[in-house]
Amino acid sequence: MEYSDKQLQIMEAAEFLFAENGFHGTSVRDIADKANINLAMVSYYFGSKEKLLEAIFSYRGESIKLKLESILQQQGMSSLEKVYLLVDHYIDKIMNRQHFHRILAREQVLNNSGPITDLILDMKRRNLEIISRLIHEGQEKGEFRKGIDIPMMMSVMVGTASNLITSKQYYKVLSNLEALPEEQFQQYIRDTLSKHLKFLFKTILTHEV
Amino acid sequence: MEYSDKQLQIMEAAEFLFAENGFHGTSVRDIADKANINLAMVSYYFGSKEKLLEAIFSYRGESIKLKLESILQQQGMSSLEKVYLLVDHYIDKIMNRQHFHRILAREQVLNNSGPITDLILDMKRRNLEIISRLIHEGQEKGEFRKGIDIPMMMSVMVGTASNLITSKQYYKVLSNLEALPEEQFQQYIRDTLSKHLKFLFKTILTHEV
Amino acid sequence: MEYSDKQLQIMEAAEFLFAENGFHGTSVRDIADKANINLAMVSYYFGSKEKLLEAIFSYRGESIKLKLESILQQQGMSSLEKVYLLVDHYIDKIMNRQHFHRILAREQVLNNSGPITDLILDMKRRNLEIISRLIHEGQEKGEFRKGIDIPMMMSVMVGTASNLITSKQYYKVLSNLEALPEEQFQQYIRDTLSKHLKFLFKTILTHEV
Amino acid sequence: MEYSDKQLQIMEAAEFLFAENGFHGTSVRDIADKANINLAMVSYYFGSKEKLLEAIFSYRGESIKLKLESILQQQGMSSLEKVYLLVDHYIDKIMNRQHFHRILAREQVLNNSGPITDLILDMKRRNLEIISRLIHEGQEKGEFRKGIDIPMMMSVMVGTASNLITSKQYYKVLSNLEALPEEQFQQYIRDTLSKHLKFLFKTILTHEV
DNA sequence: AATGAATGAGAATTCATTCAT
DNA sequence: TATGAATGAATTCTCATTCAT
Secondary structure, three states: OOOOHHHHHHHHHHHHHHHHHOOOOOOHHHHHHHHOOOOOHHHHHHOOHHHHHHHHHHHHHHHHHHHHHHHOOOOOOOHHHHHHHHHHHHHHHHHHOHHHHHHHHHHOOOOOOOHHHHHHHHHHHHHHHHHHHHHHHHHHOOOOOOOOOHHHHHHHHHHHHHHHHHOHHHHHHHOOOOOOOHHHHHHHHHHHHHHHHHHHHHHHHHOOO | OOOOHHHHHHHHHHHHHHHHHOOOOOOHHHHHHHHOOOOOHHHHHHOOHHHHHHHHHHHHHHHHHHHHHHHOOOOOOOHHHHHHHHHHHHHHHHHHOHHHHHHHHHHOOOOOOOHHHHHHHHHHHHHHHHHHHHHHHHHHOOOOOOOOOHHHHHHHHHHHHHHHHHOHHHHHHHOOOOOOOHHHHHHHHHHHHHHHHHHHHHHHHHOOO | OOOOHHHHHHHHHHHHHHHHHOOOOOOHHHHHHHHOOOOOHHHHHHOOHHHHHHHHHHHHHHHHHHHHOOHHHOOOOOHHHHHHHHHHHHHHHHHHOHHHHHHHHHHOOOOOOOHHHHHHHHHHHHHHHHHHHHHHHHHHOOOOOOOOOHHHHHHHHHHHHHHHHHOHHHHHHHOOOOOOOHHHHHHHHHHHHHHHHHHHHHHHHHOOO | OOOOHHHHHHHHHHHHHHHHHOOOOOOHHHHHHHHOOOOOHHHHHHOOHHHHHHHHHHHHHHHHHHHHHHHOOOOOOOHHHHHHHHHHHHHHHHHHOHHHHHHHHHHOOOOOOOHHHHHHHHHHHHHHHHHHHHHHHHHHOOOOOOOOOHHHHHHHHHHHHHHHHHOHHHHHHHOOOOOOOHHHHHHHHHHHHHHHHHHHHHHHHHOOO
């Protein structure tokens, strides 16, 4: 699915506002104002507000998928190194697409069924599959122990990262980092999160739980 | 603040619906229908839909606070055992109040300021303080290593648990547990989560990151 | 019709609020709050909000009527002096019952029919009758000229006085009297109004229009 | 500020209803019904019911202002003749815009502050200024006496005219003019009012009070 | 006599969407 | 392709009144 410039313009405005105020907390008028387009364009291009959200999910989901594929192909790396790469890649994604990941965090809370729930499930399934292959590779090489609960491991990674991103305003206060400029704070989070997740994964993968 | 039966009835209906469909996704009419009360009662008792949400937050937040206080007082336990107790206590809370924690997970995503953001910050601050005391106690006794990033530790616990709760529908599918009856599945999650978090905490607290 | 203390308490609160914010701009709850009584008492005592307004009209109207009767009986006064007395009496009434007269001024604007319109008409009719007798007395004595438009004369008196009362906030600003304390300002208005109306009436009554 | 046909259509309907039933006594639905437009159009065009009232005030206020300016410029007239012209002009205005003037009469009773009170004050200030210039011109030419209370004079004019307009239903009854067709009655009021106000003004301006 | 709780109707406003151009 | 106007449904909230006690 290709999107025109105008469509992307709308999607980006919507992504920001959905992240900021929630789906229902954002009106089509808000989106039109922010995207500097006519109110009717949202229906015109996407059919409805709901379909716009779906478009955002499928667009961002797509771009996440593509890059993950290549990690496994890397040669001359231990499985643990690949896991580390994956962690950094994931952190990168989530930091660069904070708006989207905040929407994701909100929407997955809902017990809806529908296209979006399906898209989220797809996304998770895809990630699970890639990580599974990686873990199994490591297990076969004897690097990792047996009996790893991979979905739980994903929850540790996704949950911790999400929590940090979505509650970074609180984290900043609680860690007394309010003086730090925004950019340095982002870098600080990135580094700290990376270090911690790698440590946790190494532990999970190589020690008995 | 004391609430009458009627008020609690409204709050529980609202809690469920807010968790299910989000704050903006839930209308006052929905709440009135579910709580089997007259539409105007919500305004009558709480002033507004927003204030109703605040009441839920302050009510649930209060009940969380009270129980946490007692853990530290336990005698004849190592600090690590206390941390384990805290983990189980936290899992208990989050499992028993899944509706509320799903609301919490949603709302903390928003960049709002206002009474609710303040209540969340308070809640986090309170938790941080208790955990901090626990960790410091362990550090002084030499049980735990120095230089622990406590807010990050909280993010691991809260994030992982939240993620598991909010995405348990996905977890069930991805772990091929669809055959398991709901109650057993809940118990399974509880146990697995407990085991993992304890393992992670032990690692974080006693090994170098 | 006799009113209990509680009823008078309600009527006074309502009178003030109706004058301040209009009938529709005042809620029964506002009245109950101001009168420090239970919300249900208004319906209980008066039947409805509308009937409360009627009660105020009939009560105040009654008290206005009673005093007017005596003026005509005065002995040893010229008709003009009696008119002067009437003017001062009217100004007294309107100044002492400013709340009520502001309601009156508002309500007479409406094209309603109903008990209140009838009460206003009664009030005006009564006033007209008294003034008419006074004027005719003066005409018979040769003090006043013939062919006086008495309703118009009343409009001059009532209109000018009402306008001054209801727009005194504007009058204060426009006359640069903002420094004057409220009490002195009231006295100033009273005196100036009295002087002017007497002059106008003397002119109307004794010169050709 | 320019208004579209649709906007004027709404404003006229609202003006009539506000005059008839008061601001709070008129619902947006009433306005929409009378103006034959969709209920949402009021918010769409004016933002709110309150802003609609403001629009009416500023629109009518504007039209009043413009015409007044020209009177002073008249050449070859005595100051008294100009005052007479002003009186007739004012009566014209108030007779042609009875709806608006009834709203004005109602609203100025309220002790509110806010945009509308400000607009009324502006209107009054503007009128005062023009009349003042006229009076001072007459005083300098020796036509008028010194020490005239101009705001009081305005109260006589505005109050008498307002009272007559707003209570013309009563006036009709009290003057036994019920048989007169509406149009002739309007003309009768106009003439009588003009004659009286001119007489009163002449008296006020040339005799001692 | 008095009241706190409750109610149904109606208020103003906002919403996502559609339509005529 | 693009838009300003328009719409009907739904929103939250307030209202005057009534009812059970």
